[in-house]
Amino acid sequence: MPSYDSSRARLRLADRHVAVFAHLVDGETPPDELWDSLTELQAIGLVGAEGELAPLLKELLTTLASPILLLSVEITGEHGTVSHGIVVGQEAVIAHEGWPGDEESEYLSIDANTIVWELSRMVNLHRGEPEEFETSRIETTMGALDAAFSALDEAQGDEEAATELTRKALSEVGGLKGAELATLSDLVLGMNAMWRITSAWDGQHEGERSAMVRALAVWDCGPLGYWVREKPAEPIVEGQVGPDSELHLVRVTPGNVWERITDLLPDKHELINES
Numbered sequence: 001m002p003s004y005d006s007s008r009a010r011l012r013l014a015d016r017h018v019a020v021f022a023h024l025v026d027g028e029t030p031p032d033e034l035w036d037s038l039t040e041l042q043a044i045g046l047v048g049a050e051g052e053l054a055p056l057l058k059e060l061l062t063t064l065a066s067p068i069l070l071l072s073v074e075i076t077g078e079h080g081t082v083s084h085g086i087v088v089g090q091e092a093v094i095a096h097e098g099w100p101g102d103e104e105s106e107y108l109s110i111d112a113n114t115i116v117w118e119l120s121r122m123v124n125l126h127r128g129e130p131e132e133f134e135t136s137r138i139e140t141t142m143g144a145l146d147a148a149f150s151a152l153d154e155a156q157g158d159e160e161a162a163t164e165l166t167r168k169a170l171s172e173v174g175g176l177k178g179a180e181l182a183t184l185s186d187l188v189l190g191m192n193a194m195w196r197i198t199s200a201w202d203g204q205h206e207g208e209r210s211a212m213v214r215a216l217a218v219w220d221c222g223p224l225g226y227w228v229r230e231k232p233a234e235p236i237v238e239g240q241v242g243p244d245s246e247l248h249l250v251r252v253t254p255g256n257v258w259e260r261i262t263d264l265l266p267d268k269h270e271l272i273n274e275s
Helices: 015-025 032-043 055-065 112-122 142-155 159-174 178-190 254-263
Strands: 003-005 010-014 069-077 080-088 093-099 102-110 137-141 193-205 208-220 226-231 246-252
Touching: 010 015, 010 055, 015 032, 015 055, 015 102, 055 080, 055 093, 055 102, 069 112, 080 102, 080 112, 093 112, 102 112, 112 254, 137 142, 137 159, 137 178, 142 159, 142 178, 142 246, 159 178, 208 254, 226 254, 246 254
Parallel strands: none
Antiparallel strands: 003 010, 010 102, 069 080, 069 193, 080 093, 093 102, 137 246, 193 208, 208 226, 226 246
């Protein structure tokens, strides 16, 4: 059920509710499959009986209708994949955050100067010195990683079996040994989450208008530190990655992660401003 907090202009909405708004903004009647969603929005006063939109929605809908920059955050952890993001408009910046197992996200206006901070908070970027390893770079294949995750599932929560099966999978499928084998095994076993941030905007390439994309993929391994996935390089298109695709991981500091997040944002001269 959608809801809102007028004191902070916060809204909880599912994608289907946003779809209703899109139809109403265009002067269209939402299709039958969105009728229940429309009824829910009317029940809390965000939509009137004749389809009129509450003034509280103006900033949100104006920003979503004409974004300058889209920042998407995808985090995969123990409870599956959760999506967050930030939409930058001409006059406002809207952040939205999901919750595991919940179809609704919270939408909230934020200050443009806090975008990097908000992205870092969404991925739970935390300070601290990672443990020392014999290696700070690992090179193997995606097939080896898939085999390691399959080994974890096979262990069914047995830590001793998980360690043994994971190392065996990485050794046999990925051909890893020594420090690389020990380190990647520890990372797989100790991983908090995998996340990636993607930024997209209209820019120019070789003098022509073009969709511009930058992305960052990171493993958050808690006390084992942060590891940037350099290969497969983001952004990845469907069907691009297979078992033989290279997997390259490099350890970085929290400060370096912050810098890489900052680098995802385009400079003002890179944006096409049609205002």
